[in-house]
Amino acid sequence: MAGAYNGFRLAPFSAFSLRLCASAVGVLISLSTHAEVSVRDDVGNTVTLAQPARRIVSLAPHMTETLFAAGAGAHIIGTVEYSDHPEAAKKIPRVGGYSRLDLEAVAALKPDLLVGWQSGNAAAHLDKLKGLGYTMYVSQPNRIEDVASEIERLGVLAGTDAVAAAEAKRLRERLAALRAQYSGKSPVRTFYQIWKQPLMTVGRNQIITDAIRLCGGENVFGALEQMAATVTVEAVIAANPEVIVASGMGDSRPEWLDDWKRWTSMEAVKRDNLFFVPPELIQRHTPRFLDGTERLCRHLETVRQRRGY
The missing domain is CATH 3.40.50.1980 (Nitrogenase molybdenum iron protein domain)
Incomplete structure (x- = not known):
């Protein structure tokens, strides 16, 4: 169907042209949702996923909260005891406690990403899960700035970069204000x-x-x-x-x-x-x-x- 827009005449579209456009859009959508993502975690390991995580198991309460802050709350399918913030975190199925994980419960959820805690989870549990082939991001923020950086990295892994970047920016602004107020x-x-x-x-x-x-x-x-x-x-x-x-x-x-x-x-x-x-x-x-x-x-x-x- 021919038409005009802002003075320019539009040529008629054939059914083939429409199918071609639809195919191109589909490819772009596929690329945007299935692109490989990669970050370096707090212990220096490179964490790579073929596509953004959609089945995340958090192995520490603070990581559950941080994942929500990064916009990835909807993708958390399992977490541990005491994961109580925000309110929605209380409804997520439990896989034991951060220091006594139920490895069978973790495996049953078929996660595509585990988020562990270096100084909180038992090293033997983390090693066992890695040995089973699960992709794992290990958290250990030792500086306040590390929290902002972690939010950004989790946003990359979950494909929620924009939400994560905004939250990290807000945190850094508060941090800068505190430094200015109490320096000296x-x-x-x-x-x-x-x-x-x-x-x-x-x-x-x-x-x-x-x-x-x-x-x-x-x-x-x-x-x-x-x-x-x-x-x-x-x-x-x-x-x-x-x-x-x-x-x-x-x-x-x-x-x-x-x-x-x-x-x-x-x-x-x-x-x-x-x-x-x-x-x-x-x-x-x-x-x-x-x-x-x-x-x-x-x-x-x-x-x-x-x-x-």
Whole structure:
């Protein structure tokens, strides 16, 4: 059928021409949805898929949340216990816990991508799954910036690049604003307590240490190589932190944080600098980590104000 558009006469289209155009469009769509994707994960492995992942199993709660942030939530077909954010994550079938995976349940889901956690999943489980031929991305963000980068990489693997790029940009903008706000602040000697028995803290390469540094703090155990290290009460007293920050395992301030009040020689106790940050905001490597970092920064600023000099 001939016609005109903006003054130009259109030649009649034959049925063959229409079929040819439709075929070309189909090829383009096929290329866009089946193109090979490849990224490098946090442990340096190249992860390649023949096409974007559509059957993802997340092996850690923070990875489930990060996949949703990257726009890939609809492609998660399995996850682990405590994957509770966002709300939709609660409905995803479970394959055990992050430290005790049900490998048969993982295999039954026939995933095209596994997302593991280097310091959380059992190494034997990850090795077994790799040995069975599953494609695996391994997560280990040790710096806040790594969270933004991870969102982008997961977006590439899931074919949700645009959503992931927007979220990563938002996170980097918040991070830059925090750096600008707290750079140049006077240092605050900080003890971060993960747990009471055993008494545990974070070492140099843990992302929480990066948050402490961003807020102008100094981790009193920042020289330790371990991600999570066991320390003694005597070592904490000797370090004499100006503030003690704890998270525990629940949404409320742990009672054991106040156990430090018996050690009246510590600066943190003298000035009542005992603070709580919810663990889901500071112990999960997700975009919400910046919410926890903001709280941490405010606590350290309170410490500065209480110095009285």
